[in-house]
Amino acid sequence: MKYILVTGGVISGIGKGIIxxxxxxxxxxxxxxxxxxxxxxxxxxxxxxxxxxxxxEVFVLNDGGEVDLDxxxxxxxxxxxxxxxxxxxxxxxxxxxxxxERRGDYxxxxxxxVPHITDAVQEWVMNQAMVPVDGHKEEPQICxxxxxxxxxxxxxxxxxxxxxxxxxxAKRENFCNIHVSLVPQPxxxxxxxxxxxxxxxxxxxxxxxxxxxxxxxxxxxxxMAVKEKISMFCHVNPEQVICIHDVxxxxxxxxxxxxxxxxxxxxxxxxxxxxxxASNLLFKxxxxxxxxxxxxxxxxxxxxxxxxxxxxxxxxVFKALEHSALAxxxxxxxxxxxxxxxxxxxxxxxxxxxxxxxxxxxKADGVLVPGGFGIRGTLGKLQAISWARTKKIPFLGIxxxxxxxxxxxxxxCLNLKDADxxxxxxxxxxxxxxPSLISQxxxxxxSFVGQDVDGERMEIIELANHPYxxxxxxxxxxxxRPMKPSPPYLGLLLAATxxxxxxxxxxxxxxxxxxxxxxxxxxxxxxxxAELEIS
Numbered sequence: 142m143k144y145i146l147v148t149g150g151v152i153s154g155i156g157k158g159i160i161x162x163x164x165x166x167x168x169x170x171x172x173x174x175x176x177x178x179x180x181x182x183x184x185x186x187x188x189x190x191x192x193x194x195x196x197x198e199v200f201v202l203n204d205g206g207e208v209d210l211d212x213x214x215x216x217x218x219x220x221x222x223x224x225x226x227x228x229x230x231x232x233x234x235x236x237x238x239x240x241x242e243r244r245g246d247y248x249x250x251x252x253x254x255v256p257h258i259t260d261a262v263q264e265w266v267m268n269q270a271m272v273p274v275d276g277h278k279e280e281p282q283i284c285x286x287x288x289x290x291x292x293x294x295x296x297x298x299x300x301x302x303x304x305x306x307x308x309x310x311a312k313r314e315n316f317c318n319i320h321v322s323l324v325p326q327p328x329x330x331x332x333x334x335x336x337x338x339x340x341x342x343x344x345x346x347x348x349x350x351x352x353x354x355x356x357x358x359x360x361x362x363x364x365m366a367v368k369e370k371i372s373m374f375c376h377v378n379p380e381q382v383i384c385i386h387d388v389x390x391x392x393x394x395x396x397x398x399x400x401x402x403x404x405x406x407x408x409x410x411x412x413x414x415x416x417x418x419a420s421n422l423l424f425k426x427x428x429x430x431x432x433x434x435x436x437x438x439x440x441x442x443x444x445x446x447x448x449x450x451x452x453x454x455x456x457x458v459f460k461a462l463e464h465s466a467l468a469x470x471x472x473x474x475x476x477x478x479x480x481x482x483x484x485x486x487x488x489x490x491x492x493x494x495x496x497x498x499x500x501x502x503x504k505a506d507g508v509l510v511p512g513g514f515g516i517r518g519t520l521g522k523l524q525a526i527s528w529a530r531t532k533k534i535p536f537l538g539i540x541x542x543x544x545x546x547x548x549x550x551x552x553x554c555l556n557l558k559d560a561d562x563x564x565x566x567x568x569x570x571x572x573x574x575x576p577s578l579i580s581q582x583x584x585x586x587x588s589f590v591g592q593d594v595d596g597e598r599m600e601i602i603e604l605a606n607h608p609y610x611x612x613x614x615x616x617x618x619x620x621x622r623p624m625k626p627s628p629p630y631l632g633l634l635l636a637a638t639x640x641x642x643x644x645x646x647x648x649x650x651x652x653x654x655x656x657x658x659x660x661x662x663x664x665x666x667x668x669x670x671a672e673l674e675i676s
Contacts, residue, residue, distance in 0.1 A: 383403065390430060
């Protein structure tokens with residue numbers, strides 16, 4: 142097993158997750174079996190209890206694990222399904238060690254950070270790195286490990302010490318460290334500064350880890366003189382300094398890494414079984430990045446939710462929409478609308494925000510109401526759903542979005558004015574969706590086209606005589622991939638660009654040519670969501 146540890150310096154949020162995902166993508170494209178682990182130094186057991194404004198969205202894995210959003214990056218880039226134990230937190234490690242202490246596994250010894258916590262980290266990493274992914278019987282060959290936070294943080298010290306020890310246990314030919322650092326460029330001088338990176342690498346070395354590659358993040362391409370300066374003061378060869386500047390899309394990052402010889406470096410440094418033709422293996426990613434940068438036509442989608450002030454709160458939704466837009470050769474214009482601003486009551490009225498929110502909604506080619514919880518902002522979501530339904534605007538409701546679509550339809554089409562969810566009102570006079578009400582909905586053309594295996598929980602709704610009005614109880618955004626967009630999201634984008642009817646007529650196949658136009662398609666053929674091959 143080969144281990145690649147990705148650490149970060151200077152600031153948090155520097156892009157370690159994208160770098161780690163891109164490295165894994167490159168190595169997978171070379172024919173290697175790759176897995177990934179994310180280490181978060183916070184004391185929480187998992188990300189499930191976080192406010193979205195704390196760490197962005199909570200990504201949900203196939204096994205139900207609620208984890209950091211970076212695991213979403215790994216799954217999307219690598220096209221694999223990970224497990225809850227691929228996300229390690231301080232809370233998980235301490236809970237594991239305390240449980241062993243309570244059982245008497247340490248035979249009465251004093252339990253300490255070193256060696257007990259550090260040993261637990263190493264054991265967890267080795268055990269999880271060997272778990273096969275996606276049905277493979279063979280264990281992975283490469284494990285990419287991202288250590289969250291910034292070198293020097295007190296929370297991350299036990300993990301750094303664990304890997305200081307681990308590098309000797311794994312042996313040099315099986316372990317390498319990639320350090321991601323920031324090269325700032327103050328506007329006053331315009332000069333790219335290397336001192337923060339020098340200090341970060343010095344701190345890392347002081348803790349016992351020496352970087353094999355230094356990935357320098359910058360707003361603009363790094364000049365050769367700057368690269369050579371970093372090489373000299375950080376004690377690495379110039380080819381060990383990799384420069385990643387801000388690009389138009391994250392799809393370009395694997396290409397930039399590959400162009401700077403990272404495949405050749407890993408092949409030699411870790412003695413990897415990579416052939417000489419590996420340079421052509423990222424052709425699909427390069428082509429996708431090129432297409433993204435050439436897009437001319439735009440599709441505007443209104444995302445009506447509660448956590449719109451931070452884009453990471455809906456990271457997977459954004460990516461699923463972007464994957465679908467790219468598949469039909471359109472640029473995504475995602476307009477975030479706080480559902481609270483769509484409401485107009487004496488308590489919430491803000492004329493400026495109210496006007497701006499409705500102006501965005503009226504401009505949208507499609508409307509999406511994502512998952513969420515709580516009563517706040519639900520009135521605005523109901524109004525957005527009603528607007529999409531009555532104005533024939535393509536609509537997709539996810540989880541709570543589907544539930545609210547059912548409530549809106551019951552109130553305004555079935556004349557059940559007291560219709561509500563017991564989640565909001567435990568004593569609701571007309572709770573929906575109630576199986577006894579299904580026939581009433583279907584008489585008015587709202588069909589329940591998907592159910593759970595027991596036939597008790599309604600999973601998918603669809604409205605006839607509408608270009609696209611669909612709700613799903615599950616979260617299809619978590620399974621969307623850059624080259625395999627999620628069908629419900631793809632359906633929304635196709636309908637929003639007027640191409641759904643053509644897509645269905647041609648057997649649900651996407652053409653690589655740029656044949657999808659902005660021409661509207663007013664022929665409502667009552668498309669069934671099953672035709673979009675939802676699985």
